[in-house]
Amino acid sequence: MSFAIKDRIEVSLFINDTEFPLEALNVLHFIHIAWTTRALVPTVHFSIFDATHTLDSVPLQDGIPIRVVIRAYQGQTQTFNFRKYDHKKTNMGNGFAYEVDGYLDFPKYWTGTSVAGLRGTSNDVLSQIATTCGLQFDGASTSDSQLWLPRNKTYAEFARSIADRGYATAASYMEMAVTSTGVLRYKDVITLPPPQPSQRLVLGQFMSGVFTAMDYRPIARSGMNNKMTGYQNSRYSQSLITDVPSTQINTLEFRPDASAPLYNLSVKEKVVRGYQTFSGICLLYTSDAADDVTSV
Incomplete structure (x- = not known):
């Protein structure tokens, strides 16, 4: 059973291929999916309250699949696949609270290592790494052909070290990130198109064409x-x-x-x-x- 807010958003959570029932007794406290140019892979962090003891029969082993399905208002359904990395279980008296961390479902990229050097430009080598690990690739031509040595790093660390040293021109600035849909992107941010017009935000209201901010906390330093x-x-x-x-x-x-x-x-x-x-x-x-x- 999914969690829905007045047809605005619907969230379903599957843990080890078992759907966690988000009903009146079980509560989804929060869910956070994040990916950036500095993180090796996208991550998920969520907190749930299990009053029906559904997870008592689900082995919370390391690396079990976690699937998050989200359908936004008037939008398409998106599915995000992760692997469990860690969890914390707390007895709340009438049930258990769980906080779970996971990483994108590409274990070979996250944990697998290599000692075989790869020759080519940074774009070519990153494309080979993506293919080896099952990722899609979206790159840009570069001018830095050489022999790249992984030195027993994980594929994710190897890719990061390549991206940090790659270049297309004397003025280029190459950045790499893995998206939540499993695409390894490698781009020269100097040549990216200008940003789209800024989006409007409204507080505590639901309006078509704008983002809704449910809460905010100003911090001054x-x-x-x-x-x-x-x-x-x-x-x-x-x-x-x-x-x-x-x-x-x-x-x-x-x-x-x-x-x-x-x-x-x-x-x-x-x-x-x-x-x-x-x-x-x-x-x-x-x-x-x-x-x-x-x-x-």
Whole structure:
């Protein structure tokens, strides 16, 4: 039995191929599916309350399949497949609460290792890794052909080390991520198309064409941020090239999004001199323009 909110969203949860009944007694506290360019694989984290003791007969072994099925309002049904990584069970008196962590259902990519070197560009090698591990691949042409050595790393760690060192041009910035649908994407973010128009958010309402925010919690860390970078902070560029002038950066223009920003101009005047930071030392440049200096 799935969990539904007034036909807006419907969630079904399968643990070890057994559907967990999300009914009046059993509760889905939260479910969080995340993937980023820094994480090796997408992950799932959810919390449920089992009042009917359904999971008493389900072996919660490591690596059992976890399937999350979500259907949003007027949208298609999406299925996300994971493998259990860890769980915590707490006795609540009238039932058990479970917190479960999982990783995307590609165990070979997550845990498998290799010692065989692969020759080719970073794009070619990442494509080979994706094929070996059962992932789909969506890449971009690169100019970094060489022999890539895994050194007994997992395929996920090997792919990450390749992406961190890959390049297409002198100005490229390559990034890699694995999506929740099992696609290994490798792109030059410098050449990506401009972002789509920003989406509207409404609080506590359901409206067509906008995102609904059910809750929010503002957090302010103005004290430490202002101390480190806000009050009379300066940053200096450094170069070994005599005809590349050193520059000082100590101003920043911005438009506050609040009527009373957490920034005190009188404190800034009294500080006089704040933290001073320095850039990496510039060693090379390819033209007479200072903008062409390469920092290392």
